[in-house]
Amino acid sequence: xxDNTCIMVVGATAVGKTALSVQLAKLFNTDIISFDSxxxxxxxxIGVSKPSQAQLKDTRHYFIDSHSISQQVNAAIFEQYALSxxxxxxxxxxxxxxxxxxxxYAQAFCEGLDEIPVISQSVRESTRSGYxxxxxxxxxxxxxxxxxxxxxxxxxxxxQRLMRxxxxxxxxxxxxxxxxxxxxxxxxxxxxxxGLQLGKEMLDRQINKRVDVMIEQxxxxxxxxxxxxxxxxxLNTVGYKELFxxxxxxxxxxxxxENIKKHTxxxxxxxxxxxxxxxxxKWFSPGDMEGIKSELxxxx
RNA sequence: GGUCGGGUGGCCGAGUGGCUAGGCAGAGCUCUGCAAAAGCUCGUACAGCGGUUCGAAUCCGCUCUCGACCU
Numbered sequence: 054x055x056d057n058t059c060i061m062v063v064g065a066t067a068v069g070k071t072a073l074s075v076q077l078a079k080l081f082n083t084d085i086i087s088f089d090s091x092x093x094x095x096x097x098x099i100g101v102s103k104p105s106q107a108q109l110k111d112t113r114h115y116f117i118d119s120h121s122i123s124q125q126v127n128a129a130i131f132e133q134y135a136l137s138x139x140x141x142x143x144x145x146x147x148x149x150x151x152x153x154x155x156x157x158y159a160q161a162f163c164e165g166l167d168e169i170p171v172i173s174q175s176v177r178e179s180t181r182s183g184y185x186x187x188x189x190x191x192x193x194x195x196x197x198x199x200x201x202x203x204x205x206x207x208x209x210x211x212x213q214r215l216m217r218x219x220x221x222x223x224x225x226x227x228x229x230x231x232x233x234x235x236x237x238x239x240x241x242x243x244x245x246x247x248g249l250q251l252g253k254e255m256l257d258r259q260i261n262k263r264v265d266v267m268i269e270q271x272x273x274x275x276x277x278x279x280x281x282x283x284x285x286x287x288l289n290t291v292g293y294k295e296l297f298x299x300x301x302x303x304x305x306x307x308x309x310x311e312n313i314k315k316h317t318x319x320x321x322x323x324x325x326x327x328x329x330x331x332x333x334x335k336w337f338s339p340g341d342m343e344g345i346k347s348e349l350x351x352x353x
Numbered sequence: 354g355g356u357c358g359g360g361u362g363g364c365c366g367a368g369u370g371g372c373u374a375g376g377c378a379g380a381g382c383u384c385u386g387c388a389a390a391a392g393c394u395c396g397u398a399c400a401g402c403g404g405u406u407c408g409a410a411u412c413c414g415c416u417c418u419c420g421a422c423c424u
Contacts, residue, residue, distance in 0.1 A: 129386040211392040286387045
């Protein structure tokens with residue numbers, strides 16, 4: 054195994070990951086790979102809290118502004134993208150910094166995803182439109198019929214999982230379970246995970262502040278300019294969907310802003326639920342640069 | 354001092370003798386190709402004390418408390 058190391062910074066939204074990642078990149082004189090499922094889109098700016106222009110100029114960032122909202126991006130695509138970015142970085146450095154809040158993407162990068170054939174667009178479309186037209190009950194019936202094994206074991210109230218199961222079966226003729234070997238891939242680098250953590254009150258305060266600043270910076274205008282794209286998955290994003298509701302006349306501006314704050318809190322909570330169970334993460338408070346440095350130094 | 358109303362879980366709010374509303378906020382969790390997504394789970398609370406009753410948040414009495422009005 055090589056000596057190459059990925060330092061991975063994780064934590065809830067608004068906790069201060071970006072600042073730390075830039076500090077670490079400077080410290081190790083290297084580049085950054087983001088694993089944030091929304092910051093990769095060029096069209097999304099104010100609402101997704103990207104690194105500043107100065108930070109982007111100073112430090113090379115991968116997976117920031119790298120895609121368009123009209124492109125398909127998912128965990129598997131990210132895995133390939135990030136692995137090749139890491140290989141690129143390791144040509145000249147022995148350390149890469151990763152930073153983000155999308156747990157599934159982090160997992161895909163560290164452990165890989167099982168190989169499942171690409172699903173044809175037509176199968177995907179028909180599965181989706183079937184659900185939209187006939188509802189959950191129809192979906193459950195289809196899964197019970199086509200993949201009873203999954204139906205009996207699976208999450209039958211979760212439409213997203215059911216659709217995935219159905220499209221795999223319809224497209225490949227095999228149950229999705231037959232692909233899920235759950236084998237962790239071996240990487241040619243080691244990973245050190247640094248978690249950033251703040252008390253609930255502090256984090257809520259930073260979330261509220263961040264949202265207020267986004268509004269001041271003109272988030273509403275940005276969202277208005279994207280109304281025509283509101284059906285795209287990339288726009289199913291906190292900060293955007295709430296303002297679409299406002300522009301559709303469903304809620305007042307004040308309510309939309311409150312909803313953004315609430316949904317950001319919910320999101321942060323889900324992120325922590327995900328990261329907490331990863332025992333390889335070492336947790337620090339955002340200001341504890343000394344602790345983080347010694348952790349990275351000692352274990353090397 | 355008197356009369357009349359009220360007091361329901363963190364908040365809002367229904368319930369008028371047995372069938373544990375509901376909403377919001379909050380908490381816990383799941384996670385293999387849409388993940389800033391999608392989904393799951395969690396509150397016997399009825400101001401207090403006593404009584405009636407097989408059974409009371411619901412009826413009766415007293416106490417406390419909030420409000421309105423009266424003298």
